[in-house]
Amino acid sequence: MIPELGQLALILALLLAMTQSVLPLLGAWRDNRALMAVARPAAAGQAVFVALAFGILTWAFVQFDFSVRYVADNSNLALPWYYRVAAVWGAHEGSLLLWIFILNLWTVALAAFSRHLPEVFVARVLGVLGLVAVGFLAFIIFTSNPFGRLLPMPPDGGDLNPVLQDPGMTFHPPVLYMGYVGFSVAFAFSIAALLGGELELAWVRWARPWTNIAWGFLSAGIVAGSWWAYAELGWGGWWFWDPVENASFMPWLVGAALVHAQAVTEKRGSLRAWTILLSIFAFSLSLLGTFLVRSGVLTSVHAFASDPRRGVFILCFLVIVVGGSLLLYALRAPKVAGGKPFAVVSRETAILIGNLMFTVAAAMVLLGTLFPLIGDALNLGKISVGPPYFGFLFTLLMLPVVLLMPFGPFLRWGKSDSPPLKRVLLRAGIAAVACAIVAAFVTDGQGKAIAGVAAAVWCGFGTLLYVFKRWREMPRGRRYPAEMAGMLLAHFGLGVFLAGVLLTESLSVERDVRLAPGQTENVGGYDFRFDGVHEAAGPNWSADQGVVTVSKHGRKIAVMHPQKRTYTRGQVQTASAIDAGFTRDLYVALGEPMDPKNVEGAWALRLYHKPFVRWIWGGGLLMMLGGFVSAGERRFRASRVDEKATTQAIPAIATQEAHA
C-alpha cells in the first residue's frame, strides 16, 4: 500500500511541475500577476511530494520491503542500515529519484532566496525549472518506476553492488548531483533572460552565486568519486578517463569557464551572448552525462541499464531542452556586442583565453568519450581512445591556463599596465625556477616531478603575491571581500592540485610482490613486513584480512589491514588499506594466496608508496571552498535599493517598479 502512495506522490508531483512550468511562463508573457504567483507554491508543493516519494522509497529499504522490486534487487537482510539508505540511489530508478529530489531542493532554495528579484523574472526562472522537472518526473513515471512490485515477495533480496558499499560512495552521488543539477539554475536564469529580452544585465549578478555554489558542489563530487576509485578499486589510480567520469568532468570544465565569463559580463557588460551560451552548455552537458550513463549507449563500469526505450526518452528530452534553448539563443541572444571595450593586455583577454581553453578541453573530452560511437557510425570497428589521448591533449590545453593564472588578479579590467605584470613574472618565475632546481636534485632529475613543482610554485606563489599585495595596500576589513577570497582559494587550489598530480605520477612506487609471513619488502624507503592473514567479518561479509607492519629506519609507522572480502551474495571485493599522510600515502592491497589451500601462507600483495597523492583532492577541495566562499559576496545579496548605490548597471526605473 505505502509504495503505491509513493507512486501517487510522483504523479501528483508531475502535475504540480506542469503547473509550475506552464502557468508562470504564461503569466510572465501576458503580464498576469496572479498566474506568476503560482510559481512558488507549485514549486513548494512539488518538492513536498517528491520528498514524500523519496522518503517512502527510503522507508521501503529500511523496512526490507522486498515486495518492491527495486528494494529486492538492491538490498538484503544482511545489509547494514546506512548502506540500505545509500542503496536508494544505488541503481538506475533511485538515482533518478535523487536527481529530481535535488532539483527540487535547488528550486525551493531559489524560490526562497529570490524575494529581491523582479517577479516576472522569478516566474520565468521557476517556470523553466518546472519544465526540466516535468521531463525527469515523466521519465521516472513512464520508464523507470522505482515502486514497481515483485510478486510473490522473495524472502530475501539481492545485493547492493559491493563496490558501492563504501562510505565514499554513499556521499559521492548526492554531492555530484548537487553540482550537476545546480547548473540548471544558471541555465534557467539564462533562458529567463532570453525570454524576457532582458536589456539590463542584472540577471547575471543574480545568477552568479548559484553558479559558483553548483560548481563548488561539482568539484566536491568529482573529488569524492576520484577518492572512491582510489580507495575502493584497489589499483591506486585516481582518475581513469572513464566515460562516466568524463560525464561529470565536462560540465565542470564548462562551469569553470562560466564562473569566469559571468564575472566579466556582470562587471563589464562584455561577453553577454557567450555567457548565455555557456550556461546552456553547462546544463546540457549535465543532461548529456545523464544520457550517457543511463542509456547504455557507452559501455562502462558504471552503466546500469541499457534499455533502448530509456535512451530514446532521454534523447527526445535532450532535443527539446537543449535544441529548444539553442534555437531560442539563435533568435533572442543579444545582437550587439555590448559592454565596455578592452585592450589586448587586460583581464578580459586573459579570461577569454582561459574560457577558450576550458571550452575546447570540454569539447575534446566529449569527442574522446563519444569516439567508440563515431567508430561504429563510420564503420571503423571497435575503437576507443584511452588515457594517452586525454592526458596529452588536456595537458596541452591547460598549459596556457596555468601560465596565465597568476597574472589574472593583477590584470585590470579594460586595459592593464605592464610593469606590475613584469614584477609578477619575475618574482613567481624566479620562485618557480629556484624550486624546480631544488626538485631536480631531490628527485634525480625526474622531468614530471620538476614540472610539477615549478607549475605548483608558479600558481601557488603567484596567487600568494596578490594576497600580499592586498594585505599591504588595502585597509583592514576591505582586504579580501568574499568574491576575491573565493577566487584566491580556488586559484591556490589549482597549484596544490598540480603539485599533487605531477608528483604522484612521477614519484609513485608500485610493486607487486609475493610475501610469506615474516618477509619484508622495501618500497620507497618504507619496510613493509607481512605478518600473515587471519579471518575477519563484517555485517554482511567475511574476509581474509592481512596484517602489514610498516616501518622506516626501524621505527614503526603503521599497521595496515588490507582485506579480501566475500559478500554474502558471493561477490569478491578488495578493500585496500591506506595509511594517509600529508606528504605521502602508503597503500596495500591484498591479491591472491599463492596456494589456495593454505591461506595462512604466502600471498600476492600490491604495495604502493604514493607521494603527495592527497594534494590532488586537497586542491579540489580548495576549489570547492573557493566556489562556496565567493558565493557569499555581499554584492550578490544586495537588496535592490543597495544595488543602485553600488552599480549603475541597473536603470532606476527597475528599482521603482519593485516599490510600486
Next chain:
Amino acid sequence: MNRLLPFFGFLLLVALLGFGIWWNTQHDQREVPSPLINKPAPAFALPTLDAPDNTVSKASMLGKPYLINVFASWCVACGEEHPVLMSEASQLGVPLVGYNYKDAPDEAKAWLEKHGNPYSLIIVDREGRTAIDFGVYGAPESFLVDSKGVIRYKRIGPLTPAVIEKELKPAIAVLAKEVQP
C-alpha cells in the same frame, strides 16, 4: 546564421546519439570480439567437484569437443540460465562441462541438488585463477572447445533457447562436420 551554429552542432550530436541507440538495439553490447576465438584454450588442471583429489586437465579432454559453462551458486543470472541447460544439455551433442567459478563446493553441491545437475562433469576453480586465462568476465559464460582443444565459440551471459538455436547449435554442427570429413 552565426548564432545558429551551436544549434546545428547539437543536431549533429543528436544524430550520433540516436545512431548509438539504434546500433545498440541491433548489436549485443556483450559481443566483444574475443581474442580467444580460434585460439587454443588455455591449459588448465582443475579438481572435480565430486572428487577433489581427481584433476581434469586440458590434455585429458582432447579428442572430443565439449562445452564449458561457467557457473556459480551465488550468480543470479546462472539461476535464470539453469532451466535452459536442464532441458537442452542432452540435445546438444557435446558433453556439457560445468566450470564452478569462485564458489564454495558445499554451496555449489547444494545448489545443484536443488535445481538439478545438467553437467556431465564439473571442474572447480575456487579462486578464479584459471578463469583469468580464459578471460572470464563473470558468470555465466560458455566456451565451445573443439577436439583439438581450440576455442571455437564463446558466449558472455546466459544461454537462452534462442541463442542455443541460432548460435550454439550451428557452431556445434560445424564441429561435427569437421570430425567426419
